[in-house]
Amino acid sequence: MKTFLDCIPCFFTQALRTARTVTDDEKVIKRVLDELGTMIKDISLDSSPPETGRVVYHLISEITGERDPYQEVKKNHIDKALSLYDSLKELVKKSNDNLLTAVKFAIVGNIIDLGAVREFDIEGEINGISESEFAISDYVKFKKCLEDADDILYLGDNAGESVFDKILIEEMKKPTKYVVRDAPIINDVTYEDAVRSGIDEVAAIISSGSDAPGVVLDLCSDDFKKTFRDAKFIISKGQGNYEALSEEKYPIFFLLRAKCPVIARDLGVTVGDIVLKGVNIQ
């Protein structure tokens, strides 16, 4: 997905929010916005939002000196999600369709997103999700492809959400590679976050080789690109990965909640909708 004009004010909102997480010094925060301002003319609308997001968050780190603004927040989100793990497993077990419930929980986890949404009510979301209908659902195809798959390439999104991913991985019962960002960016899941989430107990954790907040193939390592191209069954979590991959010609199931108007419009859904969309599936 390309960068829309609407993304530009949003980059400023994100930069402001993130800089404030790191410092109270208004002069430093203003410098972040000043520098971001001078960068706007260099943003091509043909690049995807995660490509630009990466540059924006690097800028914040450079100016504030903080490499990982959301380190503590991520830990808290993971610990919160872990505290819900047993009850979520129980709900999956009791449900009529265990896989579908696990898919829905994996999407609930996607509400933990500091890029698009600042505040969220994870317990409220869990209670509401069972009745939520997908705005786009390729669940039948998803189930069929999963049955046929030898293994799964699972593109992680945010820390905390990763615990919900673990539950889905357990339910899918296939060898899985779980893809993390190569270095901290926003609250995206890194190797360390995935381990803290217990992903190492259910999947092989691999890096995309890039710290873009979305799997932008051009920025990924050659190793990862090979793994990606060879994969027969890819699950892509969240908006950042959708933005990066929506125009690629690979078979991917996108699992996400539409959290911003631009993505909702691109998908033809409304903000808040949950989506399980398969593309290039044969």
Next chain:
Amino acid sequence: MKTFLDCIPCFFTQALRTARTVTDDEKVIKRVLDELGTMIKDISLDSSPPETGRVVYHLISEITGERDPYQEVKKNHIDKALSLYDSLKELVKKSNDNLLTAVKFAIVGNIIDLGAVREFDIEGEINGISESEFAISDYVKFKKCLEDADDILYLGDNAGESVFDKILIEEMKKPTKYVVRDAPIINDVTYEDAVRSGIDEVAAIISSGSDAPGVVLDLCSDDFKKTFRDAKFIISKGQGNYEALSEEKYPIFFLLRAKCPVIARDLGVTVGDIVLKGVNIQ
């Protein structure tokens, strides 16, 4: 009120919205955002938002070639408000406290604001306002000062809202000078808009001498500054005028609805609250 860091993303949102009103050409709109970006470093947080807003909207006009992006929109808002005039007058007449009801309607009119709020439901607002309580109310002082006043200086805000102002002016029954912007800016009320609203039937229309979207005294004409300094009873409508005047040492009654988090915080109220606040009143 100074410019807050939160105002900066908001300027981008406003610039995008306004540029889109004028053109569908993404390249032109992107140029507006590019140029605004390069301006950010020159924005002093010590200036008030209307001072910066003025520069932002000038930039949009320069790049798009459209001097008055909201000309048609303003006409529609005025005509819509005029169509409600008779029923509003009837409601004022039937109410227990005619002046208070007229004050509340004048604040309802303040929802017509394309700077802070894009969409509004004016009829819904009218129905709801009678039960709305002021978050800050200096109505007793207001009434007393009005009784003592020989005349009124009334600082207008938006076109359309101006029709609601007319109703309040009629209810106050004192000689009134109604202050308009000197040239079109956002959807703020100009001389032409005030006449279309019927203000000329109830007040003398005078210009602030400036096209800032708020009465920034430093930018106003000497004539206006003299009138302002000599005034004993000043009513200031809306956010832009509040932002421009909140730190001045003159006796002013601010009538507004808090429509953005920054102003709500500055006033110590919540977004959506209605306010009648007197400052420097003896």
